[in-house]
Amino acid sequence: MKNYCKCGCGGLVNNLYMHGHNRKNKEVSIETRDKLKIVNNGKSNPRYGVEVSKETRKKMSISQTGRKHSEETLIKMRNYIPWNKDKVGVFSKEALRKIGEASKGRKYSKEVCKKISVAKLGDKNPQWQGGISFASYGRDFNEVLKESIRKRDKYCCRLCNVFESNRKHQVHHIDYNKKNNGPNNLITLCVCCHARTNSNRKYWENILASKVAA
Numbered sequence: 782m783k784n785y786c787k788c789g790c791g792g793l794v795n796n797l798y799m800h801g802h803n804r805k806n807k808e809v810s811i812e813t814r815d816k817l818k819i820v821n822n823g824k825s826n827p828r829y830g831v832e833v834s835k836e837t838r839k840k841m842s843i844s845q846t847g848r849k850h851s852e853e854t855l856i857k858m859r860n861y862i863p864w865n866k867d868k869v870g871v872f873s874k875e876a877l878r879k880i881g882e883a884s885k886g887r888k889y890s891k892e893v894c895k896k897i898s899v900a901k902l903g904d905k906n907p908q909w910q911g912g913i914s915f916a917s918y919g920r921d922f923n924e925v926l927k928e929s930i931r932k933r934d935k936y937c938c939r940l941c942n943v944f945e946s947n948r949k950h951q952v953h954h955i956d957y958n959k960k961n962n963g964p965n966n967l968i969t970l971c972v973c974c975h976a977r978t979n980s981n982r983k984y985w986e987n988i989l990a991s992k993v994a995a
Contacts, residue, residue, distance in 0.1 A: 918959045918960075918962075919959065919960045919962050921962050922959070922962045926952075926962060926967075927952040927967075929964075930952045930964065930967045930968070930969055931945070931949070931950055931952065931969050933964070933969075934968065934969035936950065936969070937950075937969065938950055938969060938970050938971040938974055939968050939969055939970065939989070939992045939993075940970060940971075940974040940977075940988075940989075940992070941971060941973070941974055943971050948972070950969045950970060950971050950972075951969075951970055951971070951972060951975045952967050952968070952969060952970075953967070953968050953969075953970045953975055953978060953989070954966055954967065955967070955968055955986055955989045955990055955993065956986060957982055957986070965993055965994075968989050968992060968993055
């Protein structure tokens with residue numbers, strides 16, 4: 782006597798269901814999901830420490846080629862923040878380490894580099910601010926003014942507290958208005974911290990304004 786899967790898919794089985802079909806159309810509660818995350822987290826995960834071979838990685842890559850995500854999934858992926866949610870725009874040390882390891886030794890072809898460049902050109906870039914980066918600085922924003930701001934801040938980055946060495950620290954406009962060159966709108970930042978302030982501008986504006994006011 783033939784046994785068919787109870788979910789109605791028409792598959793032949795030895796028991797009641799085909800593998801995984803007994804959960805079809807069943808909604809998993811948030812509480813259950815949280816428990817599963819804890820059970821499968823870190824060393825508790827049965828795949829923890831298992832190294833994936835190059836051949837397996839290649840097969841995984843091929844299986845994902847041409848795959849299209851639904852609009853709902855794309856929105857979830859865009860909104861997902863794998864770093865510290867309490868510090869918007871700031872990566873945790875662990876997240877930075879993982880990103881560095883994942884990108885180590887990676888080489889892109891010229892074709893891929895060109896596609897990336899075109900995809901993030903102008904208003905296609907998520908950090909596009911309407912072209913304000915091309916605006917000119919005021920005449921009074923000169924080396925004399927910048928040096929006075931560095932001296933005021935004791936030649937120290939006001940975010941990471943690193944002192945100037947061989948390379949001069951940069952002077953940043955807190956409200957991102959290049960014409961507003963008042964001392965209260967200027968702050969000393971190292972190259973790395975200055976780069977971090979290019980995204981989540983409203984967040985950084987509030988943080989840096991409090992640093993100057995302190």
